[in-house]
Amino acid sequence: MDGPPVITLADASVGYGTEVVLHGLTFAVNQGEIFIIAGGSGCGKSTLLKTFITLLQPLAGEITVDGTPLRSASDDAVGGLRRRIGVMYQSGALFGGLSLLENVRLPLEEFTSLSGDALDAVAYAKLALVGLAGDANKLPSTISGGMQKRVAVARALALDPPIVFLDEPTAGLDPSTSAAFDEMIVDLNKLLGTTFVVVTHELPSIFRIAHRMVILDHACAGVGGIGSPQALRDECRVEAVQAFLNRRPVRAAQ
């Protein structure tokens, strides 16, 4: 995928307050790409994602998402950006008082001119994509953790945002549901040209859907490698990258 860049990082640092989690990040995510963020547990994947979706400010450098520079953007610009991105949080974060259908309907009600029947049909269609249309009337507390994740994805897709961020969408799903999920991402990406930025640990899923990926390295608190999964596996010599893609423990440096 060689679309124009939609997310660019220029020597950016991310973290919490004074605690820098990752620094010296310089790369870009292109339009229409399925881009994977991977790396060991606790290396800062969720932190990076939270920065992309404007919940955290970059600590240094600059990050531009869909034309909006995050450090210098006005509140209005950030508000506008938030409407152009879809987010699935690692914990799901469904509205517990609303049924699954209502969870997906809510953004549609607020931001489109669709009427009653159409709203329901669109919401049902989104739920159908994640295989949960039949459970549309249930409350989030009465479905399993994996199902909650799928609903959260359906909600992230509700407004057909051009960029969708998913934090471990298939963690905790069985292999076959997880594979169906991958197919859905690939289909949506081809059909709508949606850019997907996905945090995931699942190697089969990465090799199936990723156009490019970045592997974050806990050791240097920065980028370990970036490129297509195949290229990284075959050519990158960074220990964290090899350990990740070959599913083996990190070897201590000599």
Added chain:
Amino acid sequence: MTSALPASACWTAQASGAFTLTISGALSAITVAQLWDSCVRLDAKVSAVNIDLTGVTTCDGAGLAMIAQVKRLATAAGATVLLRGASAELAHLIDTAADAPRPPEARQVGVAEDVGLAVMGTVDTSAGLMEFTGETLLCAVAAVRQPRIVRWRDALAIAAHTGFDAIPVTCLLGFIIGFIIAFQTMPTFQQYGAGDKVSLVVGVAMVRELGPLITGIVLAGRTGSAFAAELGTMVVTNEIDALRTFGLNPVRFLVLPRMLAAAFTTPFLSLFATIMGVLGGFVVVSAQGVSLAFFVQQLQGVLHGSDLIQGVFKAGVFALLVTGVGCAAGLATKEGPGAVGASATRAVVAGIVLVIISDGIMGWIFFMVGI
């Protein structure tokens, strides 16, 4: 066909019962909102539908939902549906959306069933409350036998919060109420030339009734609700389950320290409220030229040590009732984001009701016994 819209949809009738729906242009939430009504409608005698998507340039999720809805309704009406001109991905996604099962219609609940459910709910709640009371009593007995099982350190921390931090508000309320009672009854007493007797009213009311009552109500609003919310949150986040699976009894672990802390601190709070209330009354009568010595002397004439003990005893009972019902409400928290709030509300309402009812009952018992 040209159109002002960037997208269009039109139905054309073919041979008997066969129809073609031609959709073209860019389908987005905006164009779909305008096309929906003309697109999603079916002839009553439809037997075959051709959906021609050759002219569709782009199609987002809303467009997909619209096409899927037509397919779904037509299939439900027994018609055969053919998609033409759709890319493999679009066709796949449309099929996924159109063929997905919908949830069964919600069952209507009749009045009789409604009443039955409500009754069962009440029975359930009462049973739960009795079980909780029993468990708490058992724990209390065990704690008397073996004080080591009580988490005293927790109890101390809770006592600081429920007791010490509540001193300002309880004192303030006590003072204001004492002041108001004196202020409001003063004119009537003065009519009979007994303005100096106001102190008796304030003294008796504060010591025997209002001191403990104010404290109980503050406790229900401040501490009962807090306990319910704390334990309720622990239920929602499965912390209570985690305790249970460790073989730890939540009543011993969480409820007992809370009740003990409150039972220990509340009598003191009640004492402070009473003293401040009497002071509030004195402020009013002192404006009438009554001296502190005379005020105290008058109070000593009508109040005995037993009155004070009565008040303190009441405060202790209120503490046990309010914190007990607060913890019970917390542990009975259901699922969902509103659940913790509902438990806190229940704790406050039940707490205040229990305080006032038990106050009445204790007042009556003290009267019968002749204290």
